[in-house]
Structures are given as structure tokens and as C-alpha cells.
Amino acid sequence: MKIFFTASQRGKKTFLPYYLKIAEAIKLSKHIVLDDDLLTLKPDEFYSKFEDSDRKAFVEFYQTELEKIQKADINIFDCSFGSLSIGFIIEKSLEYNKPTIVLYYKDNVPFFLTGAQDDKLIMASYNDENITEVTQKTLETASELRDKRFNFFISPELLNYLDEATKKEGVTKSLFIRNLILQHRKKHLDK
Numbered sequence: 001m002k003i004f005f006t007a008s009q010r011g012k013k014t015f016l017p018y019y020l021k022i023a024e025a026i027k028l029s030k031h032i033v034l035d036d037d038l039l040t041l042k043p044d045e046f047y048s049k050f051e052d053s054d055r056k057a058f059v060e061f062y063q064t065e066l067e068k069i070q071k072a073d074i075n076i077f078d079c080s081f082g083s084l085s086i087g088f089i090i091e092k093s094l095e096y097n098k099p100t101i102v103l104y105y106k107d108n109v110p111f112f113l114t115g116a117q118d119d120k121l122i123m124a125s126y127n128d129e130n131i132t133e134v135t136q137k138t139l140e141t142a143s144e145l146r147d148k149r150f151n152f153f154i155s156p157e158l159l160n161y162l163d164e165a166t167k168k169e170g171v172t173k174s175l176f177i178r179n180l181i182l183q184h185r186k187k188h189l190d191k
Helices: 012-028 043-051 055-071 084-095 131-144 156-169 173-189
Strands: 002-007 074-078 100-105 121-126
Touching: 002 012, 002 055, 002 084, 012 074, 012 100, 012 131, 043 055, 055 084, 074 084, 074 131, 084 100, 100 131, 121 131, 156 173
Parallel strands: 002 074, 074 100, 100 121
Antiparallel strands: none
């Protein structure tokens, strides 16, 4: 499986050894890490890329990161060091309906995220002794949450309606259909 893993660049001063262990645990599980900028670039190198850049560089970075999140089967974030940017891309991961793992060191609980309610969100604390085990266990759990592809045929008339409805709602066709199924399930489970 393809895994996107990232964390705060500023957090590397304290947490880089843990970031490296998480990446190693992912590779030991026979998964592919989509991006190694977190592990290979020093924070000053990362931020200097943008110092004299125009808006275009920021737009490209934003789009590239979102593409990696969409391409990944599972997204993993270390939130031991608080970061609004990481929080934002965690939200995007969940918006894309991706299994999303949030790891944090010991008592560095990401309190705001702890309140999030999403079936695809997995949060786990690790320490010096169990980091590999926690990473691999959350990966196993997340792999069970991956979406399954479902193809079906519909008439051109229904497809036209679906196109119009999704444009009006501003959502994808799959999200529109998924929401209809969820509404139906809720209606029938509440009886």
C-alpha cells in the first residue's frame, strides 16, 4: 500500500528520531512511503524554498501535498508537535475519506483532534519502547478501513441527474451516492 507520512518540520528539533522510527516501521510493514521530504530536508532547507518565492510556489506546494494525500491508501501524521498546517491536512485526509492515523509521543496529546468524530480517524500514543508496534498495529487497523471500489451501471437519464445534483451540491458523485446510502441506513437503523 502507498502511505503518506508527514509531521511538523519545526517539530524535527525534538521529534526527528521518532519520525524516522515511524517511517522505518512503515517500510518494515512492506508499505511504500510516498514522500520523504519530512525525513530528508532540514527545516531551514524546507522553509528557505519559500523565502523568495511568489504565490505560485505556495500554490504548487499546496496542490502537491493534497495530491499525495489523495494518492495514498493511508495517511499518517505525527502530531507530537502542534501544527495548524498538519491539522489542516489531517482534515483534508478525512474529507477525502482516507484512513487517517494520528500518532503522538507519550502525553503530547493533540487535544483538539481528540474531539474529532470520524470512523476513518485512528489516534494512538507511542513511547520509546513501542513505537514500531503502535505504528504497525494502527496500519493494520487502517487497512481494514480502506474504501472498496464499487462499480455499477445507470441510465443516461440518472447520470444526467447525478451530474446536475453533484454540481449543485459541490461534491463528487461518489460522495453524493455515499451520503444517500448513509442517510438511508440511518433512517432504517433508527426504526
